[in-house]
Each structure stands twice: as C-alpha cells, then as structure tokens.
Amino acid sequence: MNKMLELKNLHKTYRTKHSNVEYEALKGISFDALEGDFVAIMGESGSGKTTTLNIIASLDTASSGEVIIAGSDISKMSNRDICRFRREKLGFVFQDFNLLNYFTVRDNIAFPLVLLNRSKREIDERVNDLAEKTGITKLLNKYPYEISGGEKQRTAVARALVCKPTLVLADEPTGALDSKNSDQLMELFKTFNDLGQTIIMVTHSLKSASKAKRVLFLKDGVIGTTLEKNGKSDEEFEEEIASLLYNARK
Numbered sequence: 599m600n601k602m603l604e605l606k607n608l609h610k611t612y613r614t615k616h617s618n619v620e621y622e623a624l625k626g627i628s629f630d631a632l633e634g635d636f637v638a639i640m641g642e643s644g645s646g647k648t649t650t651l652n653i654i655a656s657l658d659t660a661s662s663g664e665v666i667i668a669g670s671d672i673s674k675m676s677n678r679d680i681c682r683f684r685r686e687k688l689g690f691v692f693q694d695f696n697l698l699n700y701f702t703v704r705d706n707i708a709f710p711l712v713l714l715n716r717s718k719r720e721i722d723e724r725v726n727d728l729a730e731k732t733g734i735t736k737l738l739n740k741y742p743y744e745i746s747g748g749e750k751q752r753t754a755v756a757r758a759l760v761c762k763p764t765l766v767l768a769d770e771p772t773g774a775l776d777s778k779n780s781d782q783l784m785e786l787f788k789t790f791n792d793l794g795q796t797i798i799m800v801t802h803s804l805k806s807a808s809k810a811k812r813v814l815f816l817k818d819g820v821i822g823t824t825l826e827k828n829g830k831s832d833e834e835f836e837e838e839i840a841s842l843l844y845n846a847r848k
Contacts, residue, residue: 599634601633602632602668603631603666603796604664605663606663608650609626610649624653624661626663627816631798634794637799637814640815640839647816650816654667654767656672656680656683670683670687686761686763688763688767689757689763693774694774696754700741703738703739704738704739706753707756725760728759731756731789732786746779747775748776748778751774752786754771755771755790759790764796765796766795767798768787768797768798771806773802784809787799804840812827813839822846
C-alpha cells in the first residue's frame with residue numbers, strides 16, 4: 599500500500615506573546631499512515647495531539663520537520679497552494695460541527711464543491727450519494743438549527759467526504775454527542791474506512807479509539823506507545839487500550 603501520510607521529526611515551539619518564554623509542544627513526532635489506514639491519537643490534555651492534527655491539517659505550522667501527504671510536502675507550499683490543497687485533499691470533522699447555520703444541510707454538504715467550481719450535476723450526485731450513505735436524505739432541506747447533534751455530525755461527515763479527500767481529519771468527533779449518536783457516528787467512520795478512506799482522529803474516547811486500526815499515545819510531545827488492532831474485535835481492542843492507560847497512570 600502507498601503511504602498516505604508521513605510525519606518526519608515534527609517539532610513545535612510556542613512563544614508567549616509578551617515574553618520570551620518558550621513552550622515545546624512537540625518534541626520530534628514521526629509516524630506514517632498507509633492508504634486506507636485509520637489512526638486514533640490519544641493522550642492527556644497538553645500531550646500534543648491537537649497540535650499534531652492541526653499541523654497535518656495545515657492549520658498550524660511546525661517549527662521544524664516535514665509533513666508529506668500523498669507525496670506532497672505541505673511544509674514547502676505557498677499559502678495559496680496550501681489553501682487549494684486543503685480544499686481538494688483534506689476533509690474535516692470537528693467536535694462542534696462547524697456548520698453554517700443559514701445554509702441548508704444540502705448546501706452545507708455542497709459548499710466545498712462549490713468552492714472548487716464543480717458542476718451542478720456533480721454536486722447533486724455527490725451530495726445525494728453521501729446523504730443516503732449517512733442517513734440524512736430526509737434532512738437535506740432543513741437547517742442545522744432544526745436538527746439534532748447526531749444529525750449535525752453526520753452532515754459534517756458528508757461534507758468532509760464530498761470532495762473525495764485524501765485524508766479525513768477528525769478532532770474529538772464524538773465529544774459533543776451522547777453514547778447512542780457516538781456509536782452511530784463511529785460505525786459510519788468504520789464503514790467509510792472499510793471502503794478505503796484514510797482517517798486520522800484525535801479522541802479521548804476508548805470506545806471511539808477501538809474502531810481504529812492503530813492507536814498512538816502521545817505524552818509530553820512525544821509518541822510513547824503504539825497499539826495495533828491486528829484482527830482483534832472492537833471490545834478486545836478497547837480493553838487493551840484501557841489496560842494500557844490504566845497501567846500508565848499507576
């Protein structure tokens with residue numbers, strides 16, 4: 599399989615606004631994700647997991663190191679090229695949905711394709727297909743403020759996938775959902791991953807992480823441990839993740 603993502607020795611240092619005090623958030627993060635991979639990133643607050651995801655998403659830049667997505671080194675791109683790359687190659691699912699309240703569900707899903715000047719026919723085909731796959735066809739003419747949190751997140755998943763992205767990046771996608779909607783959302787992720795979609799997800803949830811093929815544990819800006827699913831059931835993998843976290847806190 600082809601490498602879809604390569605992180606090479608990422609460092610990220612922040613400097614406080616009114617002093618020269620520095621904080622090193624990442625201290626040499628390196629890992630690869632293959633085409634069709636599903637990687638969950640876990641760690642306590644301040645471990646560097648969201649910083650890592652934001653750098654992959656090109657929403658932040660590393661102080662040093664390389665981020666290579668589908669063979670393209672985004673650290674060497676101009677701002678204009680990065681913006682286009684982000685629109686064409688990356689899909690995003692956020693904890694707080696990030697939907698446009700005065701766009702319908704249909705228009706929220708279609709928006710990334712509109713930005714890319716795709717034809718109305720292509721837009722309609724993609725939106726209708728993803729609405730069916732995510733179970734929101736009957737909601738297409740509603741507005742985000744008229745639907746539930748679970749329905750909003752399924753809308754966000756459809757929007758993330760509408761451009762057929764190289765990578766889907768998810769930041770705590772079940773964080774605002776109850777257990778039932780969380781389970782439904784993660785089954786959707788698993789279904790799309792089974793169809794070949796590469797997913798990188800930051801999560802605190804053991805149950806969500808158990809759907810992934812691999813879990814990376816970050817601590818103090820470095821990767822401490824990696825667990826591979828290797829054919830285990832979701833329940834078995836969840837128990838393994840829980841055991842590792844419990845022993846790490848002893």
